[in-house]
Amino acid sequence: MDLRQRLKNAIILAAGIGTRMVPINTELPKGMLEVNGERLIERIIKQLHEANIREIYVVVGFMHEMYDYLQDMYHVQLIYNPLYADRNNLYSLSMALNHLNNTYIIPSDVWLRKNPFLEKSTTSWYMITNAVDDNSFVRLNRQHELCLIPKSKAGNAMVGIAYLHFHDIERIRSQIFSLIENDKNKSAFWEKALCFRDRFFIPAKVVDVHDVMEVNTYEDLRELDHSSNQLKTDAISIISKVLQVAPEDIVDIKILKKGMTNRSFLFRCKRKRYIMRIPGEGTDKLINRKKEANVYYELADHDISDDVVYINPDSGYKISKFLNRAHACNPLDKDDVKKCMAFLRRFHKMDLKVNHYFDLFSEIDFYERLWKGVPSVHKDYLDVKTKVFSLRKFLSRQSIHLSLTHIDAVPDNFLIVNNGPREKIRLIDWEYAAMQDPHLDIAMFAIYSMYNKKQIDSLIDTYFVGECSEIMRVKIYCYISIAGLLWSNWCEYKRILGVEFNEYAEAQYEYAKKYYKLASNKIKNYQ
The missing domain is CATH 3.30.200.20 (Phosphorylase Kinase; domain 1)
Known part of the structure; x- marks a missing residue:
């Protein structure tokens, strides 16, 4: 028998944050969940060992240090995925492609009542259950094939476990290489690499729904083990x-x-x-x-x-x-924007006071210090920062009335509530709120909405009901530039932590540069 047919290994995918597992996912990764006193990932490893599979790779990312002990205890090999927060498990599997060869692919968040690895496998397969799942995108046909189905249809529950026979490895590798080159697939599941036209090109392995459970949510865990320590x-x-x-x-x-x-x-x-x-x-x-x-x-x-x-x-x-019957403000809906700007104007006129101040320039420096010596991704950062800070001189000459300002007054934080005949608006998420020029809120709304200049001028006119002086408009342009650099620096700090904002981050930096130029050209008229 060909040596390649006898040797088997396993890749366990354990890099994801598991956002559906709230509130547990803030404290530990899903593979570390305990069911009946046993961690999910340890149960999987033990079942693999029972099948004499000792070559085991674990792709880690979120809270990766919690998996370190597995190397000594079970002699597994860890593969770190640095993009775990911005990519789905297709990318995780791509990091282990060199190890594919008669390989079991296993998510770390499954609990298996019976050991599926003990059975001899001579061909590739993908595991599903006999349960119906609205989130599935495959359904078993009479030929035992897994056919792709529309999102509106329900299919067979997908477990995420597969056995990939060496005969299919090159095809799967090629599929994965092709998929990860396209940024559109960053949220794709690894199963996309099994798709060919309207179906999977490997057959199904059907198991009973009671023999396998994917632990996706807090309530999944509670159903499986109501006394699990992680429920507390x-x-x-x-x-x-x-x-x-x-x-x-x-x-x-x-x-x-x-x-x-x-x-x-x-x-x-x-x-x-x-x-x-x-x-x-x-x-x-x-x-x-x-x-x-x-x-x-x-x-x-x-x-x-x-x-x-x-x-x-x-x-x-x-x-x-x-808030029932509420929707976030749509920045492209003129009626929504008009309502929210009227609400914002009324709030600002309340002239509420607190005891702390939000200094834009100090906050920019503060976020930069959080980088701890990591250079900016922008080569012209120091030049741009110098230019943006030069706007402080113009602002210091303006008569600015300080009052409680939201600071993060973005469309998503305006909730329009349709509750009966009376419509009301609520502004949420006051984490950054402080004493500042309330007109800063207009700039924040604009840059989060990715508005162009025409849209920004329209927003300003909507807030001021067409009565905005030219110098007031220039002041808001300054705020757009400064706020753009502020949130760009914030994004750079989050990137260092492994959280990417990509298009939003780039847009904020462009606002810093573009509106510095626009504001500085107009400021010349007031010197």
Whole structure:
């Protein structure tokens, strides 16, 4: 028998953040979850060992250091994926292509009742269950083939486990190389490499739904092992205490769209829905939670912000009531923008006060210091920074009235609530709020919306109802340039932490350069 037919190895994919696993994913990676006192990844490794498979590679990324002990305990080899936050598991598998040869591909978040690796495999296969899953994109046909189906259809639950026979390896390698070269596939699952026309080119292996479980959510884990230690998270404990309920009363836990600063999840408790915010990577350095809490105390009873049930000024954990029938402002919808600018103008006229100030230039320097000597990705950064800072002289000559300013007044933070005949607007996420020129909020809205100059001028006219002086407009151009550099520096810090913002980051740097030039040319008229 050909040696290649006898030798088998395994690649375990364990790099992802597992965003659907909130709130557990803030504390440990999914492979480290315990079911019946046993970690998922250790159970997989033991099952592989039972099948005499000792050559095991684990692709790690998020909290990768937690997997280090596996090297000594089980003699596995770790492969680090530095782009785990910005790429899906297709990229993780691409990092282990040289090890493909009669290989089992296994996600780290599955629990297998029976050991599927003990069976002799002479051909490639992909594992599905006999359960129906709305999130699947394949369905088993009569020829035992896995056919691709439209998103609107339900298919067979996909487990993510496969055996790749050496006869198919070159084809799969070629597919993966081709896919990862296209940036459109950065969110693709590795199974895309198995697709050929309208089906997978390897057959299905069907197992009973009770023999395998993918642990994707907190409630998946609770269903599998209601006494698991990982169910006792800080977030769940806080919710239980604040709302005075048992952990079992906290249901329908769902990840919300990942924010740029935090991770938040939606949950239901006693027929009411809430949102819990958990601070994201590095936010302890970026946000002063005590100052944020003071802002919320100042906003109380003003019908401006979300309805906060709990906020911890030390950890930043926050629980707020969910706003039903609400949608975020669409920056391309003129009616939405008009409503939000009118709301913003009314808020600014309230002239609320807090005891802390947001210094734009100091914050730019602060984010730069967080890079800890890592050079900017922009070769002309020092020149651009010098030019942007030169705008401070013009601003110092302007008569600026300071009041509570949101600072992060981006479209996503304006919620338009359609609750009965009366429509209302709420402005959420006050983490950066402080005393500043309230007109800075206009600049922030514009640059997050990726507006061009025509759209920016229209936004300014909407806020001021057509009564904006030319010098006021130039001041806002200055803020656009300064804020562009501010958030560009913020993005560079997040990049160092492994979180990429790509198009947004590049756009902010371009705003810094373009609007410095525009503002400085106009400032000459006032000298």
